[in-house]
Amino acid sequence: MGASAIREILKVVSSPGMISLAGGIPAPESFPLEIMEELTARVIRRFGAAAFQYDLTEGYFPLRKALVDLLAKRGVAATPGQIHISSGSQGVLDGLGKILIGPGDIVAVEAPTYLGAIQAFNPYEPKYVCVETDGGGVVPESLEEVLDRHPVKFVYLVPTFQNPTGRTIPLERRRRIAQIAIERGALLVEDDPYSALRYRGNPEPTIRSFAPENVVYASTLSKTFAPGLRIGFFLAPAPLDRWLVLGKQGVDLHTSTFNQALAAEYMGGGYLERQLPRIIDLYRPRQEAMLDAMDRFFPSSYSWTHPEGGMFIWAQGPAGTDTERLYHEAVKRNVAFVPGRYFYTEESAGQATMRLNFTMSDETTLGRGIETLGGVLREYA
Numbered sequence: 001m002g003a004s005a006i007r008e009i010l011k012v013v014s015s016p017g018m019i020s021l022a023g024g025i026p027a028p029e030s031f032p033l034e035i036m037e038e039l040t041a042r043v044i045r046r047f048g049a050a051a052f053q054y055d056l057t058e059g060y061f062p063l064r065k066a067l068v069d070l071l072a073k074r075g076v077a078a079t080p081g082q083i084h085i086s087s088g089s090q091g092v093l094d095g096l097g098k099i100l101i102g103p104g105d106i107v108a109v110e111a112p113t114y115l116g117a118i119q120a121f122n123p124y125e126p127k128y129v130c131v132e133t134d135g136g137g138v139v140p141e142s143l144e145e146v147l148d149r150h151p152v153k154f155v156y157l158v159p160t161f162q163n164p165t166g167r168t169i170p171l172e173r174r175r176r177i178a179q180i181a182i183e184r185g186a187l188l189v190e191d192d193p194y195s196a197l198r199y200r201g202n203p204e205p206t207i208r209s210f211a212p213e214n215v216v217y218a219s220t221l222s223k224t225f226a227p228g229l230r231i232g233f234f235l236a237p238a239p240l241d242r243w244l245v246l247g248k249q250g251v252d253l254h255t256s257t258f259n260q261a262l263a264a265e266y267m268g269g270g271y272l273e274r275q276l277p278r279i280i281d282l283y284r285p286r287q288e289a290m291l292d293a294m295d296r297f298f299p300s301s302y303s304w305t306h307p308e309g310g311m312f313i314w315a316q317g318p319a320g321t322d323t324e325r326l327y328h329e330a331v332k333r334n335v336a337f338v339p340g341r342y343f344y345t346e347e348s349a350g351q352a353t354m355r356l357n358f359t360m361s362d363e364t365t366l367g368r369g370i371e372t373l374g375g376v377l378r379e380y381a
């Protein structure tokens with residue numbers, strides 16, 4: 001599903017002089033390198049050999065305990081025993097594929113959706129049906145129709161600062177979506193890696209908080225600590241949680257104990273509380289710089305999202321635009337982005353769209369990148 005093409009794009013972006021708006025990863029400056037030695041010493045002092053031993057598949061208990069408060073702040077009530085750890089949130093997406101999808105089973109996804117989820121599900125050979133989206137994310141009437149017409153195994157959603165669009169589902173729709181799931185006995189997967197990266201506005205409650213028996217809630221420390229540590233976490237209704245544990249046992253027994261212990265100290269020791277505002281202060285001006293430059297340099301025939309957080313802006317050109325062609329032109333001028341069609345499960349969808357990432361460059365570079373890209377768009381408009 002376009003994975004090889006994306007890999008090609010990511011190869012191109014590492015060439016010298018390239019301004020990449022294509023990546024989807026956190027800025028290395030957002031990692032709290034200066035406290036890593038201290039954290040490591042604390043882990044060794046506090047947990048000793050236990051931090052280096054095999055551990056439970058469900059997750060290292062001190063981390064599960066530390067996550068209770070973080071989830072409570074998102075309105076998700078959970079005991080440590082209900083919180084499970086995965087190797088990144090990607091780990092639980094694969095686990096869900098493994099235990100829920102057989103060949104030909106139907107998975108409902110947003111159009112467009114997160115490519116990594118499609119990559120996680122594809123080996124289990126599902127068929128996809130698309131739920132319509134608009135500026136407020138998933139359209140509830142479309143979700144109802146999809147659930148009424150198809151035997152859907154589960155619905156995969158990224159409700160907050162979605163990858164790739166940056167869109168957030170507003171409160172009333174979240175309630176409605178939860179109600180639809182409850183009424184139809186449907187299972188939703190709420191993938192939430194970005195909600196902590198909020199630059200403006202008020203947080204929205206999770207869909208899980210309205211329908212805990214119908215929602216698997218997955219999140220991660222990849223954007224607020226360090227993605228290389230691979231710490232994800234999730235809550236799943238019983239008996240799915242048990243099946244996910246059994247599935248994970250056969251894959252990696254458990255996520256790295258040491259990394260989980262680091263994460264437990266990062267949260268429990270108050271480091272996350274201090275680091276998160278720094279990450280937000282790093283990204284907020286970058287996002288503003290990108291949006292300002294788009295206002296100045298993009299043709300008026302284009303429209304784009306104005307997310308209150310996350311890592312992406314999604315732009316849409318006029319009918320007939322082929323952003324893949326524009327991509328090749330932009331790369332010749334040393335700017336890269338991801339053509340939007342890769343985020344759709346349907347072949348011909350999204351030709352006029354593009355995903356722009358603002359976390360990986362400083363404001364000046366982003367401004368220059370958007371000015372150059374705007375020039376390409378105007379020439380080919």
Ligand SMILES: Cc1ncc(COP(=O)(O)O)c(C=O)c1O
Binds near residue numbers: 090221
């Ligand atoms: C929507 C979404 N889900 C999951 C992930 C995977 O994150 P993790 O590093 O926790 O595996 C990403 C990463 O970009 C993402 O955008």
